[in-house]
Amino acid sequence: MFRDSLTRRNTIIAASVLGVGLIVGGFFLLRRAPRVDMVRYVPASALAFVEIDSLADLADGLTSTNAWRELGPALSLSSQLRQMGFFADLMGRTGLGPDEAVLVGRAQYAVAVTGVEAQAGENEEGPYLHLKPDFALIIESHLKPQAATRLVQDRALLIAQKIYGESVAEDTDDYRGSHLLIFHGAESNRRLIASSFGSVIVLANQDAAMKSCVDAIAGGAASLAEDSTLKEMRSIVDHDSTVVGYVTARGVRKLFEIWPALIDGGSAEPGTVSSFTDLLQHISEQAAEGLLYSLQFADGGVTEKYLTVLRPPVARALAETLTPASEASLQVLAQIPQSIERLTLVEFQSVGDAPERILKQLSPNLDLVAGVALREFVISLRKEYGLEAGDSLGDAAADEIAFVSFGDGGPSAMLIPATQKARLWSAAEKYLKQKGSAVTKETTDGIEIMISSHDDRRAAALIQDCLVLATRDQILKIGETHSSGAGMDRDKRLMGILSKRAAGTSVISYRPQVQDAGPFLLAISKLTRVTDGSRELLERDSVRRAIERLPRSASYTQFRDYGVYVEAKSAVGSFTLLNSLVKSDDE
Secondary structure, X not given: XXXXXXXXXXXXXXXXXXXXXXXXXXXXXXXXXXXXXXXXXXXXXXXXXXXXXXXXXXXXXXXXXXXXXHHHHHOOOOXXXXXXXXXXXXXXXXXXXXXXXXXHHHOXXXXXXXXXXXXXXXXXXXXXXXXXXXXXXXXXXXXXXXXXXXXXXXXXXHHHHHHHOOOOEEEEEEEOOEEEEEEEOOOOOOEEEEEEEOOEEEEEOOHHHHHHHHHHHHOOOOEHHHOHHHHHHHHHHOOOOOEEEEEEHHHHHHHHHOHHHHOOOOOOOHHHHHHHHHHXXXXXXXXXXXXXXXXXXXXXXXXXXXXEXXXXXXXXXXXXXXXXXXXXXXXXXXXXXXXXXXXXXXXXXXXXXXHHHHHHXXXXXXXXXXXXXXXXXXXXXXXXXXOOOOOOOXXXXXXXXXXXXXXXXXXXXXXEEEOOHHHHHXXXXXXXXXXXXXXXXXXXXXXXXXXXXXXXXXXXXXXXXXXXXXXXXXXXXXXHHHHHOOEHHHOHHHHHHHHOOOOXXXXXXXXXXXXXXXXXXXXXXXXXXXXXOOXXXXXXXXXXXXXXXXXXXXXXXXXXXXXXXXXXXXXXXXXXXXXHHOOOOOO
């Protein structure tokens, strides 16, 4: 009896010890490799970087979105793709499997942009701008140095052959104790350089990009980890984010150097566009201290955050000037059709004279050149809307303006609730007479419309207590919507978005239709070879119904005392950039 009791006790003790041992062993075996701060590997001179902490987490988050769950089955995407993130993470934690597979599950990634080469010219098709970024892909493999070196030696040539073909040429060099593999094709200026430094693997397209990254990794040069703006402001947008990005102050200046060649003037006058680009360049040089970005998966969709960090005096001046309206009436919503492409609501106190107030507040915080650029922009903007010196909409407008894109190829419509209709109507007539244009009047469906002879088909009307600046056809659609009572105020998704906006929100943008998720998942289906990528697949009833169930895109903008903060929520976020990389067979 005693012996049996002793045996049971020993068995229990042994089982407990074994269980604890398995738990402890499992913890150490399955724990993720310690994360490192990837900005330590990015040179301080870089223009920008983007960091992905884990491809496994990225795959898991993407395949957990409502867009993937709804559209995946409709586009024949295998449900097994949802397990890829899990198995990649498992191999990364255990180290069991080929080095390539372990790297995918274990590694951290960063892309550092160290320069941008711009070449402008003109050919038979018109002006063109070719941009070539100098960049490096930095991979913290969390592998042993020997394994990282072996991967570079075994796989770099295969990558180069994919890029340049079988005739790729290979050279070698040494830098800071690292062996550089240099590949190039027929065009010697197109290069792929591969190397490793300890557990870090680097792929670059220029010698300077490679060497500056190796310097930072080796500790021989300063890194972005010492950037004061990044250190102080990163936590505002980054809370365990899947993707993080940062454009340095130097990068912002470089961006606006090429901005004039990239900007789409739309319906704005060339003089206004020129003034705007000059203004951006001057203010970016004096006011912008960096741009931060993050992406997270949340609530079945994607949340992206943008923060433009400004010099404190400039940020405070903007925040004080663009104070959110205390109680916007949102009366314009009843006149806006639900079939539009995009709606942007601007809610400022005294929105009618906002440009003049911005000029007054910002000018003392800028030097003479930037102050003149700001003044010229305000003057050009006022002239475009027929306002001369001394003219001001002031309190003639309420505290909100709606900008509406109909998606019809015409200019965006503007709806301005009026507190003094006669003053707004007079200003609208001056606006329509710009460039010597003639104005005719007609009354259709009970709406008096002023129509300009200008090529952009601009027109104006007063509907209820709201001034509408739009094309004639757009005005008639707005009038019909107002009469039918089927405006955007009946859109439950929009009303829910408006009810959840944070205090201090000054600008809200909303897309009633889901436009990007379908093409993105279609591109994935083509990459995985389960469809041919034909756009006709998006017209299937099952696909259309799935798209209709997806969350709509919305963004919220706040002017804070340290910069401009934007939070955007959508079905798939910036992953839609992949759409431009994969062409369907019918394109």
